[in-house]
Amino acid sequence: xxxxxxxLGIAVKNIEDSLKLYTDVFGLELExxxxxxxxxxxxxxxxxxxxxxxxxxxxxxxxxxxxxxxKKGEGIQHIAFQVENVEKAITSAKExxxxxxxxxxxxxxxxxxxxxxxxxxxxxxxxxxxEHEDDH
Numbered sequence: 001x002x003x004x005x006x007x008l009g010i011a012v013k014n015i016e017d018s019l020k021l022y023t024d025v026f027g028l029e030l031e032x033x034x035x036x037x038x039x040x041x042x043x044x045x046x047x048x049x050x051x052x053x054x055x056x057x058x059x060x061x062x063x064x065x066x067x068x069x070x071k072k073g074e075g076i077q078h079i080a081f082q083v084e085n086v087e088k089a090i091t092s093a094k095e096x097x098x099x100x101x102x103x104x105x106x107x108x109x110x111x112x113x114x115x116x117x118x119x120x121x122x123x124x125x126x127x128x129x130x131e132h133e134d135d136h
Contacts (some may be wrong), residue, residue: 003082006130008051011065011077015044015057043109080128086113089129
C-alpha cells in the first residue's frame with residue numbers, strides 16, 4: 001500500500017524560530033511556507049533525500065496541531081506515507097480493519113490529497129496517507 005515516506009510532520013509553536021535549527025544548524029534548505037486554512041496550519045517544507053520535513057504551526061487554537069502541542073508538546077506529530085491513490089489506500093486500510101479519521105480524502109499542504117489513520121490502530125502513531133499529483 002505504501003510507497004516511500006512522504007514527510008515527517010513536526011508540530012512547532014513558531015516556524016520562524018524552529019527554522020533556524022533546520023536551516024542554520026542542520027543545513028537543510030527551505031523550499032517554502034504555505035498556509036492550509038482547511039487544516040488550520042502553516043507549513044514549512046524542508047526537503048531531505050527523497051522525503052521532507054514539514055514544520056507545522058497552528059493558525060487557530062482549536063487545530064489538531066495546537067491540541068497536539070498542548071497535550072504532548074512540540075515534536076513529531078505524524079508520519080506521512082506516499083500512496084499512488086489515496087481513495088484506494090483508504091479502502092485497503094479499512095479492509096484491514098483500521099479505523100480512519102478521514103473516510104474521504106481532504107486537501108493537504110502542497111496540493112496533496114490526504115487522509116489520516118486513527119492512532120489508536122497504529123500504536124499511538126498518527127499516520128497520513130498522502131497522494132501528490134506530481135508523483136504519479
